[in-house]
Amino acid sequence: MRVTPTLVSGLIAGLFLLSSVTPSPAAAAEMPEIEKRDWSFDGIFGSFDRTAQQRGYQVYNELCSGCHGLRLLTYRNLAALGYDEDDIKAFAAEYEVTDGPDEEGEMYQREALPSDHFVSPFANTNAARAANNGALPPDLSLIVKARKNGADYIYALLTGYGDTPDGRELPDGMYYNAAFPGHQIAMPQPLDDDAVEYADGTPATVNQMASDLTTFLAWTASPEMEARKLLGLKVMLFLLVFTAMLAAIKRKVWSRLH
Amino acid sequence: MSTHPVVKWIDERLPVFTFLNHELRDYPTPRNLNYWWNFGSIAGIVLVVLIGTGVMLAMQYTPHVNYAFDSVERIMRDVNYGWLLRYLHSNGVSMFFIAVYIHLFRGLYFGSYKSPREILWAMGVIILLLMMATAFMGYVLPWGQMSFWGATVITNLFSAIPLVGEEIVNWLWGGYSIGNPTLTRFYALHYLFPFLIFAVVFLHLVALHTVKSNNPLGIDATGPQDTIPFHPYYTAKDFFGFGVFFLVYLGFVFYAPDFFGEPDNYIPANPLATPPHIVPEWYFLPFYAILRAVPDIEVFGFVLITAKLAGVILMFGSILILFFLPWLDFSKVRSSRFRPIFKQFFWIFFADCLLLGWVGANPPEGFFVILGRIGTAFYFAYFIVIIPLIAYFEKPRPLPESISAEVLGGKEGGKS
């Protein structure tokens, strides 16, 4: 059998597929199965659902921002969610940032501007740990890209709370979560039915809030995604046509030989 | 064109046009090269893209432990097309290694390392070593968890060197652990090395043009009937190859830009928290497996060579052994097409490399340990034992008369 590039490419592709299906045995004990979900931002034509993003932002603000920062985002980035300049200015002004030093050499507080980064709830990681029994609530700007299985995992985590299975002892301050590796997490369940009243009237079930929040966080991690996929479409179409032309030239040139 | 007065004026003073004509137009190339021969030029063009995107990224990156991670995120979020430059660069590295590994395996299969191409081959191995150093240092720059801890693990290996190990490591680090001095020096060297690669690629091409290209039959061209001019045949074929390659490359860039990456590297480096599984980038995995495969080498209960030192020696040895291949494989026949036994073992070796890669991706526990040891043992046995034995005992198939006889004789009729 002749080994052609097609054969080997197929082999390699097959291996990649295999690697995504076979779990690594040693890790399987602590890595729970994460259910694959359909997200509006999946796939070649994926996009962020604006209304879901806005609801997710509301959930973040009301339920998460007390412990989790979003420091890589600036308030002006919210324009991508559809908010206008005045809304954003007003929203930023609710927060205070440290600026300075002033003429006397003192640091001072001022209202946040749209150009400022989101103000984190704690001044530094030590303060965060001190306020949370030694646990560090991670900044959420990149969380969807910083975890294996990304958005699926975040959703599974948010909806994975439940009664501790029989026979399992959890240390004080830990909670059972079906999705978290090791199954014990220091964060208590953050979402409860109707914990938030959605402006658009959507019922705020735990699953709904988890889905909206995950959509919002997928955007904070990859704000360039829609522009990326749009440019990608143009580039790939161009390349397909152009490569076909190059193929035609190659064939024409080589037909000269005998 | 060649008689245009301006061209003539320049060429009389600096023979660029004569040079280009000779090396890129008239250069006699075997007429039977297949698509496995496209990967050299593909590697070349990826190198150019990496240098181009790298320089643009360097304009926006801050090489300081307090700012590095955030400067990369600024590139991704605020710099116009910053996300594109970053993803072109990170995925370009993976494409570069894919192209170079295929290019290398092509060389193994068709005996491109044999006389008179020993130095051509050696230049290639040097390029591979420089690539690995460059990629290793580049991965540290975003200062994520994997950047920091991968660098810690690999630089710590040098402490295995007897007597001076500790001092060497502190010298590498510029301190007592990976820190800001390490980051800044890696940045300087990461910017420098690609230009060294460029220089060795130039030498690689000079060597190639001196001994001329090998071909799938592994037999020398006997005259002009066996070769065709590089232009337009291989320029056209190479451009087509670029098209297909860029489709794959940009497919990743636009639609799966983090496919080759590690989620942990989106967490800022924390010297006080080790990630549960430290894994290098995929192109280092087989070497990572070899590194971890060896236990302490004991003689009468006394540790002669620590597992760490043995692992380091074997890891570097696994690449350095490639230099000796032209002498380990002393068979006069080049191409696996006429070497049935060699061909079989080649494929087993290829599978072994994939196996080692898979072992490297997993924690060194359970049956991965034994797999790693078998894989490593076979890897070295292949070069040191199997290849010389095959060269001695194998009866190769009869070689064709000539390239043109084979190509025009209808066997491969017009197939490219």
Next chain:
Amino acid sequence: MTVKAQDAGSGGDDETRRDFLLLTTSIVGTAGVALSTWPFIDSMNPAADVLALSTTEVDLSSVEVGQSITVVWRGTPVFVRHRTEQEITAARAVDISTLRDPVPDEDREIKPEWLVLVGICPHLGCIPLGQKSGQPRGQWGGWFCPCHGSQFDTSGRIRKGPSPTNLVVPPYKFTDETSILIG
């Protein structure tokens, strides 16, 4: 059969078709290469965070008559002076033709009592004195550049010294009665 580069095309219809294909492919390819240079070039343009800081809002309500404040706009100092009646009169009483850089005072501000100027001397880039009380303002009561002695009047115009032109008026507008947006 020997094949030379020049021979790699023989006559007739085929060649015309291939030339056309070659021509269109070359054009498309060149266009593609040209388009792909744009991200590289554009990445050097001011990034989103720099653009976000390209305007500065200034609240004028606490600036008393006769007082000057200095704000930062695009990384450079901007002088905002709440002019007194005398300063305005003095600025307008000048015979324009005697000025090195002749501009009537009326053209240099939106409201006569508010003067907004980039605080960089057009000569060689030093920051002129005159913003704080006690600092020299030069004989025309405006600003005095300590580096080479340029003196500016109460309209920020060059009167004496090496500066070839007046202090620059940056683009600004009043967003309401007591606030301006510079840039």
